Amino acid sequence: MSPPVTCRKTRGPTGKRKRATVVGPEGGPGRGDEVGLLGRRVECAVLDRLVDAVRTGESRALVIHGPPGIGKSALLGHLTDSPGDLRVLRAVGIESEMELPFATLHQLCVPLVDRVENLPAPQRTALETVFGIRAGAPPDRFLVGMAVLSLLSDASQKRPLLCLVDDAHWMDRASAQVLGFVARRLLAESIALVFGARERAPDLLGLPDLEVTGLRGAAAHTLLETATHTRLDHDIRSRFVAETQGNPLALLELPRALSVTQLAGGFGLLNTDTVPGLIERSFLRQVEDLSEQTRLLLLVAAADPVGDPALVWRAADRIGVTPEEALADGTDGLLSFDLRVTFRHPLVRSAVYRSATESERRSAHLALAEATDPRADPDRRAWHLASATAGPDESVAAELERSAGRAQGRGGLAAAAAFLQRSVVLTVDTSRRAERALAAADVSLQAGDLDAARRFVDVADQNARSDFQRVRTHLVRSRITFAAGLNHEAPPLLLTAAQRLERFDANLARETYLLAWGTSALVAADAASLRAISQAMSELPPSTAAPRALDLVTEGYALLVTDGRAAAVPVLKRAAAALADLPARDLLKWGWVANGVSAAVWDDRAMRSMYGRAVDVVRAAGALTELPFCLASLGMATTWTGNFTGAAAIVDEADIVAEATGVPIAPHVKLRLGALRGRTADVEPLISATVEDAGASGQLMGVTVAQWSAAVLYNGLARYEQALAAAQTSARIPELWVSVWVLPELVEAAVRVGDREAAGGALEGLTDAAAPCDTDWAQGVLARCRALLSEGASADGLYREAIERLARTRLRPELARTHLVYGEWLRRKRRRVEAREHLRTAYKMFAAIGMEAFAERARRELLASGESIRKHRLESSSGDELTPQEKQIALLVRDGFSNPEVGSRLFLSPRTVEWHLRKIFTKLAITSRRQLRDALPRSAYEPAPEQGFRR
Template sequence: MTELTGRRSECDVLDQLVAAVRAGESRTLLVRGEAGVGKTALLEYLAGRASGCQVRRAVGIQSEMELAFAALHQLCAPMLDRLDSLPAPQRDALRTAFGLRAGPAPDRFAVGLAALGLLSETAGERPLVCIVDDQQWLDRASAQVLAILARRLGAESVGLVFGARVPTADLAGLPELPVEGLPEDDARALLESALTGPLDAPVRDQIIAEAHGNPLALLELPRGRTAAELAGGFGLPAAATVPSSTASSIEESFRRRVGVLPAPTRQLLLLAAADPTGDPELVWRAAARLRVEADAAGPAIEAGLVEFGIRVRFRHPLVRSVVYQSAPVPMRQTAHRTLAEVTDRELDPDRRAWHRAHAASEPDEDVAGELERSAGRAQARGGLAAAAAFLERGVMLTPDPARRAGRALAAANTKFQAGAFDAVPDLLAAAEAGPLSEFEQARADLLRAQLAFVTNRGGDAPLLLTRAARRLEPIDAGLARATYLDALTASTLAGRLATPGGHTLEVARAARAAPKPPDDPRVPDLLLDGLAANFNEGYGAGVPFLRQALTSFGIGTSPEEELRWLWLTTLAALHLWDDERWDVLSGRYVELARRAGALSELPLALSTRSMMLLFAGDLATATDLTDEGRAVIDATGSQFAPYAAMGLAALQGRPATVSALIESTAGDVAERGEGIAISVAQWANALLHNGLGRYPEAMSAAQQALHLQEYPDMHYPGIANWAAAELVEAAARSGATGTAEGTYRWIAAMTSASGTDWALGVEARARALVTEGKAAEAAYEDSITHLGRTRVRAELARAHLLYGEWLRRQRRRTEAREQLRTAQDMLEAMGMAAFAERAGRELRATGETARKRTATAAASRELTAHEAQIARLARDGLSNPEIGARLFLSPRTVQHHLGNVFAKLDITSRSQLGHALPQYGG
């Protein structure tokens, strides 16, 4: 293939990518740069060099951004004959997303996993290179799924390469190939290669200067110039001087070239530009209605602006944009109206509605109603962004003020669900400009409060939610109670940074006066009554309500309702020290958030689950979920503190990482009023310093974490339990006996009412730290017994460590070694490096050299966290497709990782994993 001028290094990168894919690896790459800089040429080079590979393409089209999964369908359409090879849930999700079957809205992750399966199956026959150009114009659903794919490719022999001017946040962190302007010598060579006649030196220099090395500009700027202009020695006329922006320069060149075309040709190009499908038959049918003859395409083809083949393809996206934007509005409306007339209302009703909407010159209830129906179909396919776009357009076309206000409210709600938070305030304003019923106004207030909660996680949200709840009391008592519960959630997250009137105790007092449920209390009612009692009357008063809520949760409720209340339910389990239910509910939370494609909820679900796994000692899986949460946050642009990441880094004993996370968190959460993050940060700091044996620093951090409540006697759910446990240990080791004993009594008041093994184990461990002699020894043994019955293995390992340290100080070295060896083995297997090193130091102090890991766990042979996670799931009996579905990997990648596991552990079958895995947290 002809080498691109001045692009040797970029071509080398693409050649290496193809070589890796041919060798059985997967690669992702983001090719980014300004319009016309040569991204598409490089992608064409890639396609040409991919001999021996299959090449599949998709391109983002600005006018198609409202159609859910449009770009993903472009990419996957040639592979749909392999759908039957996918597991049924994935197959159904993809068919629903593509409108091939009716069904409930598919989970975005299930669609992504299905697409991953298709790519993997296709690449199984021959390596596959997927090229996605103009990524910045992908529809939202496709952009999210393709970004997920890019992060989950493994050993499928797939290359996924994006081209983008300004890539969306979905692709943050992917390997990049920045494409910049050509150096002057290469720019000069490219310009001269495109010229057919002499070029005056000053003109050449001006073109090169104005093009800034942009290849498309270098090729376009001389077009349309007369020989005299190019070679006459007078330079370019002042009137033709190019605008300062390179993109504007190119657009102006295309605008001149389009402007001189015959009227029928311009009309044909407008039809093609207005139709995002690139379907030539559709374009020609529309052209026939406008009496545009077939020979009208000739001048545009000869000018190099468009190709009419299997698809209609413009030379560059800027050509499409120039053709469309330069046409008068009435001509655009005519084009859309004609395209709507020739679009099949049965086979493609949504695109027909979209064209009708763009053709409308005034409000039209018939078109608005059709858009509303399209929104319903889009939402059923999981296309919330598309549904919101249809509704938003419908608002503008609705003539009746009351109906327009109602649709604006529906559009605002759908935008909110889709995570397009920036659009919600304007739509709410449009809704409130029209007549709203009292109930609709209350819903608008509620949506505004929910928006404040999701975007800021604190600050004004508790107060706004409390006000919305009060407004709902005489209208809908059930919704009012649910809103009070949301207000308590918001106040929990806002903590000390809540706006006055929105502090937790203030919200709890308002909630206590809420109307009682008309029927038997449901789980949300029990949660509300339990939390209100906890804050108003004390820990013990809330326990019966919260325990009944946990017992009843999930019985006779829909998945949607479960998802609605799962965070507070997991919080209740944590508050009650119920590790068993915390484990089950946090897993369910992630499952439902993924299934629903609830990207605004998923980061909180992943963080909640990760926190549970940290206490369980499964740091490997917690790392995976933390990384996934970061990707979702980046994709949605939501604001969310790195709760689990701070705890993970603390347990791993990484001071620099913890400090960096705390520093970045402090400024962010202070701005948006997310006070609980300050306490989580200080708890993580205390955890880190206790692990490192820096007890005064741990004590100070734990005290700051416990300052969360404005009211000193308030038993605050969540991290207060954890921070108190850290404070007892740090204070006891720092000689601050009074602080240790006072905090122990605070813990004991809770744990006696809770009575779970986790609670009693932590209470016994704290009691041992503040007592001496046989009472301390009995307390340590009680702690180990209770914690040994729980899922919180990290707590158990620390109990062994503390007991071993106590025994060493009693000069009972043999017994101390037994406890310290147990602690070190557990802590090393979990990856709790600082605590493991602390156990090692104590072992050395007993006169024993701390044991090293066996040869099978030598650095070069250790399993990665990802391999260990896959190995554990395989050991537990999951098949490769089941592991892939759990971890969002293709079965082929799972098999690749298992091959590495078998080699590193020197085993040959899954049946041997049980014996080989214990040192990996098995």
């Protein structure tokens, strides 16, 4: 960490900073700002404003980034150089701890451990589990983030909180994800979360940042003068500054390693390497001048990530290093012992470690392993043992395997992958090596590291000694292919793997068939491939015991393709019931495929419940490669209810996770949401881009969804010719869900343009798909479409049946559309009084939901019926209305949820919820929570909370 080297500031008798003349960033005199670091006036001003904001009740997040030695740590130190009204929490990322889950987070939160008991029970349990205080199931990582946010918020109530994380580029991935989550949700908690990093880590992207560059002009020259003992020629100084690029640590440390002649003659920087390399070599020269005992002490400290003085001395004693001899001549300021063992700069640690021989490093790690309590810290002990091992060692490899299991138990998939990868290197038995490589590839895949997964599946393939191992290797490789993006390559690979697995493991074969079926159904590019997979599934021998969920789903999906929906529905309904209690382990493996069962039988309630549970389970396991797909399914289910705010929030979350893991996700929910809202400027470009991109890559599912969305959009806009063309394109693609859902759009558009033949064909297809299902969703939509093609009393009865059935569901958009088409039909039959009743209902529902195009279509019909209608303000309107997040908060508070409960649902701290409430009260001109009931009365069309469903 860079030292706060040169200050030009003074303090008065009270200790407060006084004005000082500071060299500005361009080398000229400063303006007398209250700044202490040489040449850092602008940067210090940014940090001072940050602290001032925190003192006034705001929150801030900042990433300070720049190359090694540039002064990031000095700037972090400037933050703490302020009056004592701020409480400071510190953590440092340590390179050798990057594989230990939540290590950095634990450092930061240890001083607040006494406050953990103040958290809500689920959050308290999550933190205690990841910190190893209690045993339990792997916690939801979002819940861990919420717990940390609540913990920091609670701690900041008495004093503003300043949280500093130095060397953030060496944070473990779990900590980085949690702290990035927290930083993005800080708002009104009097908390600053500031990171110092060499580069902007993926989990911190999007946060405000401050780039630190080298000193320039007079500032660099002045700093160099403080580090030299001889007067340098101006040209030599200029060259030194130029070669070091104004890096403060280089300007301070390099002169220490050069002789007077080298400095004065300018020869010290000949054949220069990178600035970090130069600095490290400078430190290395200082290390070489120390005694052997001192160098060994530094090596032990460099190999230990904990920084515990007692542990370092215990380990040092095991290799014959005593305090008396090691510290007899000091450490030249390179190492200090206090509450923690610290190096002057991280490059000192790397210089010490790299300068040692392999034998010396192994000895240091072995000593640290022997000095580490195997019960209190078994994973760090295992890591030291692995580093101390010169060659293959089965006992150490087995210990690493056990550490991987513990890491997975705490939700650390990345750490589990690291332990397993190292265990492979230490394994000599080829069969066991193949098994561990397979496990490493599988966990790496779950953690989102596809490159590592590919490397280790290759190792498994090379070492496989049995057909079963080879088949499982083929299976993992197929799953990697699928995870890399929806394409036509994965289904045949998975089909081959399933066929080869049948003689080894019937259950695994069924699971693999199901994955093959799901990937093929998602791609929707090759009907022959899906039929081949379905045919192979139908030929599987029946289960000897009572059919399980896996058996029922496999059988039902196969029938859906080979024999049609009528044959499949009875089996799929039994499968849907069995899936309600599907164990988390199975849900993680193949649940994303099985979740389509409820949609296939038109059960909207089961669909939302299953998708919501899938998201919860996948989140809790930290299986990030699966999460975007589950979120997309949940988002799509949420759009059917008309809860556009909730669907948009799910879309945002899916995008964040997809970006973090590098797993591509199609914009299906965005397309659906934009189409229902009727915003042509937003959704038409997305439709065109999706059709082009998905079509070019053979992902016909994307084309299907895009054209379905276009049909919905254009039906809302009453542009029926365009709606018909889009619906016909979507319906022609051999896909099992969307190509059915588009049929009602095709019927409506075709009827409006007078193409009875096209409408009749679409109704026939919809009848085949919906008639076997006895749900209100299926029968209600089918009745509406039949009514569109009927006349007289038959049409009237069918419209009424559709309204009655859909009113029993939460499918608000479908119910509103049914009122609309019935009202349109009644107006054309000159039954204007009845027409206005249904058109008013439709218009109010569309306005409340935020379906702008359909609302305007209903308003025009009302005007045509002779009614003067005032435009309702749509839910999506802006101006003085609440933002979507504010509305979510207001409605939850109106319904009786406390601030902590609202915060837990929306990933906000209670104090941020309170801050939003103050804004809400101002906008609504109210003063209390109770008044929200009058300000936001529950609409008859507002979806009520659903038992067991969690967004």
